[in-house]
Amino acid sequence: MIFGKIDYINLLPLHIYLKKYPLPSGIKASFERKKGVPSKLNHALYKGKIDAALISSVESVKKKYHNLDLGICANKRVLSVLVEKKTANQKDSSSASSNALASILKQKGRVIIGDRALKLYLERPNSFIDLCELWYEKTNLPFVFARFSCTKHKTIYKKIFLPFAKSKIKIPNYILENYAKTRGIDKKDILFYLEKVIYYKLERKEKKALAKFTKAVRFQNKFKT
Numbered sequence: 001m002i003f004g005k006i007d008y009i010n011l012l013p014l015h016i017y018l019k020k021y022p023l024p025s026g027i028k029a030s031f032e033r034k035k036g037v038p039s040k041l042n043h044a045l046y047k048g049k050i051d052a053a054l055i056s057s058v059e060s061v062k063k064k065y066h067n068l069d070l071g072i073c074a075n076k077r078v079l080s081v082l083v084e085k086k087t088a089n090q091k092d093s094s095s096a097s098s099n100a101l102a103s104i105l106k107q108k109g110r111v112i113i114g115d116r117a118l119k120l121y122l123e124r125p126n127s128f129i130d131l132c133e134l135w136y137e138k139t140n141l142p143f144v145f146a147r148f149s150c151t152k153h154k155t156i157y158k159k160i161f162l163p164f165a166k167s168k169i170k171i172p173n174y175i176l177e178n179y180a181k182t183r184g185i186d187k188k189d190i191l192f193y194l195e196k197v198i199y200y201k202l203e204r205k206e207k208k209a210l211a212k213f214t215k216a217v218r219f220q221n222k223f224k225t
């Protein structure tokens with residue numbers, strides 16, 4: 001089992017959960033070695049360098065993947081997937097889904113995701129467009145930014161990961177303080193983001209949103225030259 005890890009604040013509760021989960025130390029160590037941004041893990045999973053990861057939702061629909069009803073979701077706003085106003089068009093190399101969403105929503109400017117985006121939004125909210133907020137205005141649906149996908153060991157991963165979505169994860173204060181210091185984001189803002197903005201369980205609305213997004217991406221790609 002080789003699981004690829006995204007080291008963003010939005011997956012901090014999952015990292016705490018996995019540290020406490022009774023797994024062999026060798027498997028836990030492999031989680032720490034295989035870190036990367038979503039786009040890097042997309043490539044690693046596709047090439048067989050890892051066998052599971054939370055990858056960009058736009059990539060997770062490929063036939064070779066087995067998916068769990070677990071991902072990175074947000075409803076009405078996300079605060080960490082943005083387009084900066086009054087800037088030149090620029091994709092964020094870290095995320096395929098966010099770039100595709102910006103294109104579908106016809107937003108011009110620099111795409112920024114992750115902890116850096118969250119920090120910037122908290123500092124200058126009026127300088128950015130929250131892509132999840134705009135998606136909700138147009139569809140009345142949440143958005144799925146990443147999804148747990150694997151190429152093998154689905155039964156084992158399902159046993160390990162699915163209980164996480166129903167768990168109430170308490171983040172130790174020393175870990176919270178470390179993230180606040182290294183990411184430059186106040187602890188209360190991190191907790192608000194994790195408790196009120198991000199969630200992980202894919203249910204009917206999330207699957208409907210993902211199907212709608214996938215259809216829009218395919219339609220757009222069909223007419224690209």
